[in-house]
Amino acid sequence: MADGRRSPGIAVKLFVLLAAFSVMPVGALAWWQLTAIAESQRAQRLASLDGLASAKASAIDQSMANRRRDVERIATLMAPRLSRLLEAERELADATQAPAEPSEPLPELQDAGQLDERDEIEAAERAEEIPQVEEAPLEEPAEPEPPAVARRTEALETARAELRRSLGLILWDQADFEELLVIDGQGRVRSSTYSEHEGRTAESIEYFQQGRRATYVQPVFMSPITERWTMVIATPIRDENAVETGVLAARLNLAQLFGLINDVSGLGDTGETVVGRMIGEELVLMAPTRSQPDAILRRFPLAEVEQMPVTLAARGQLGRGERVDYRGDETLAAWRPIPSLEWGLVVKMDEDEAMRDSAQARWRTLQVALVILVLAVIGAMLVARQVVRPLRQLREATDRLSRGDFDVRLDIRSRDEIGELADSFERMVAAIKFFREHARPESEMDDDSLEAEEGGDEDSATQE
Template sequence: MKIQKKLQIIALSFLIAVSVTCILISRNIFTNIIKEQITNNLINTAQSRAEHIKTFLDLEKEMVKQSSESIVFRELLLSTEEEESYPVKFNKVMQRLQNTAQVGEYTYDSFVLDTKGTVIASSYEEDIGQDKSNDTYFLGGKEDVFIKGVYISSHKQRKTLAFSAPILDEDNKLLGVIVFRVSAEPLFKITTNHSGLGETGEAYLVNKDGYMITPSRFIDEVILKQKVDLKDIEVPSLAEPPDTSPKEEVDIIKDYRGIEVLSVHTHIPEMNWHLIAEIDVEEAFAPVTKLTQTLILVFVIILLFSILISSFTSRTITRPLRRLYEGIKEIMKGNLNYKVSNTSTDEVGQLSRAFDEMTVNLKKSREELEEYSRNLEKKVKERTRDLEIDIEKRKKTEKELDKSQQEFASLFTGNPEALVYIDEKSNILDINSRFTQLFGYSLKEIKGKNINSELIHPSVESIEEGKILEKIVLSKGYVSRRKIRRKKDGTLFPVSISASPIMINNQVKGILGLYEDITEQVQNEERLQDYLKEIKKDRKNLKRLSKKLINTQEEERRKISETIHDDIGQNITAIKINISVIEEAIKSHAFHKLKERLLETKSQLEQVFEQLRKLNIDLRSPLLRDLGLVPALSAYVNSYKKRENIDIDFEVINLKKRLNKEIEIVIFRIVQEAFTNISKHACADNIYLRLENKKSKVCVLIKDNGKGFNTKNVSDLEELSNGLGLIEMRERIETIGGNLDIKSSLRKGTQLLIEMPVALQLSLEIPVGLGDELLVK
């Protein structure tokens, strides 16, 4: 094969291998990035919508609570219809209720119930006298502020929330209940805001019964009609503290339409609602599919170009020599403009560049004179053009200056941020409307007053800082600071202050100050610092576990190496010697020696096979993979019993099906770890192993009658584990929702109890003969 063909095959093979690897790695990385971005976006969306809903509920609760404390309602409930003042009190209450229904942004009906649940006053007079004693807003409102979830109001057939609160006398005795009917439209606006959710994303609320209580993006008329499967949602118990934060990892489930979606949810404990944010899987991972197609197309294009390039590789090797030869002939003819140099760094390239330098030196003087003449003429033209441009710029600047002075007033008054204009003595000359909104002062109230006073400063120290700030502005020209300021009503809040001097004819005529309310920004920064602290803590834990995993891998490799070298290697060496002896016996026709050597070789081969089988079982039991946990443990128990001469009782209770693969591996490794520790440290002669299925969880109990240890000593726990360690095993069990309990005392044996959530798979049939001591119940 020619060198040219060899180079082409090597280059193309390398290119194909690298390209395929890059495509697979890129797809995997991009898939993880997309999933992480979608997860973060859905979590942020769920958190934001949940906070808005809580804010709306809290505001409405506060309104009904404040109304329940009004003396107007209390006086009516303390009066009787026979009193002369009763009509006056009744009219006041009616007027108050009607005003509440008219003025409230979402409240469309309000009424008062007496202690028997009868409507005695209502913004709708036709409701007076109705019995509401069995309604939940009356029963719940007698105790405290109560919210009745979304329902269809029979009064106006509107989707409604009801807020109720008790009306108490001075001795906190119940007089009645006030109820506000509020439109559920604000909830719909919050959840139907699809910003950041793409074309198929949506957020919706589900009540405690699993029915949607906000509109769907895809189906009409779903409120209180569409049932949502909550089996994938963890509903917190009443004994647990409320956790409203969304799940940190997105789930791929089928939604109420039967379509696969990426979904997160958050719980609103007060109403026992679930806010679900989700997006279709097809839309979420569309960029991954597109990237894969693009990478394949790029790979094909690169492959075609590589084929073309490699075809010319051999010819390009001789091309520099041919060009150098032609250049030398041209220079010999007197053509000093011909260039023979190339970019190569070998001897041919150095020689060609030396010829070029020779021709350049001959032409240098003449070219320098010509270049100088051309540059001089060019500079004259450029200078003339610059003068013309300067004149035009000056005229344009004068026009823009006039225009900017006219626009300053409109920009000042229309600026979205608070602006104040003070003179060189810090007296206030003008403010815009935003300043009035932010601080509560009108221009009439503070015009002419010194800004470095108690108007907006919370303390004497703040006033002094303000004076220093003005000095910095006048000396440096611009300054930006974060400070605390006070509103007219005494409220303190953080602001970002930007100030710059106003210069007219190079003289300071005042200072323009801009105040921006950064309350929300400061709160976000504080939350960000808390998040960073949590992230640092998590990274520290991950580094510790990673280090332990690396050490464990090295220890397993060392064990495998020792087994191969010490056991298998010695047997193979003996087999090699026997084969040599057999070969010599055959050559010398000493056949009487062959049988003994062959039997010895066969025995050594059986030992090698048994050592390899044991090593394979230690690394990964084939019974565990093919038949499941119970057969694998049964075989391991029999092998351990014969090897260590320890009596073992193995019991299986109520486990007829296979467990989840990950749970089976964890249980099998823990049993191996525990049995290894017993043989090394416990000095026990009896072990009890029980595997039991208890409805929603599987329990593993391991007990021995050995010498035991002190469970309060962490170093003792670490010493007992030659793998990940019992402490790290506990972390691994907890990551799949389980827990590990260790009980031991000196000279009284050790007990390990593992509990983890059960996930059954295929039916389990235990092969006969795997465990004579196995008892299945």
């Protein structure tokens, strides 16, 4: 080169070329494979979470539908018993001509939407407190009751005992309920499996008001009887003429429901199910969660959780994807509504754990790709060396030939173009040697012929 600097040798150029053509496809394939693995794992995990969300939502819906049917069936069974009790009471009142004593008020039960987050349990317990009933001492009658009054009194007590016994047997057989109450049309508790509730009024309680029209499910609250979270299902009691005579209210045992919600099968170490309900401008969690067992009835302002999956589900939407949960963590989640309860359900798992298998697969793929790249580089080096070695021999042989060494030999056994070039070089060397060996004798013969001709010319001139 003009500036005296030597460019990289052909071996370097060939190695770089071969390595580039080896690394680029392997790198592109590895990148595509890593991306495909991540997307496939994400899609599979989301599909799995979506399946779990669908199954749980259906199971919860079915469970509540079964409880509603149970309550409606019990109401049908209690209808004739309540009618007999009311009829016996009317007959006794007619016989004695005495007005019924007004019942003491039953404190209203607050539901989840009315509880304050700071003292939700205490408020629920206060709301459910039932004052002890103090029965007035019986006074000795001045004179014996008339036979008609005695018969009607006995009939009333029999009807009341039959109603109470029926409720007790049903409660004993139904582990899903904590308490059963029969309330008449005026809101008075006629019978209850919790005796201290009898004789109270539930006229202002929401589940009584709603339950007179149709089956109603009250949100979660703390039961003062069992000190566990519960719900109330209320449904009308109608007589044989379909006339509403009262309300049957059933407090639910939520152990089975919460067990279903908090089942973590297929959810690894961080997966959990969250259910919530919109109450006003707040999202209220309706069950404990795996990561926060005390999260039930925890409230979140709508502005803070508007795009969270549980909020979307509570608003009737369903979907799946990557979302930030109520803890502020990145998760993969699937969500869907539970219309019968006006709940939203989300099944989620922390993204790090959800993509753990994908990360391991990507690492294995990367290891394989690195091995292939190393082998490709080694192969490029070997190929470059194999190609350049005979060229170097040709260069060295050419240098020796230029210095007059005609005994040069090439040890090249290639059958490709380089081998043909080596054969041509050896033929060229042989030809040069041949011509050099025969060039001197012919020159000397030419000199002798010239001298002979010159001698003949001299003899001719002398004779003349």
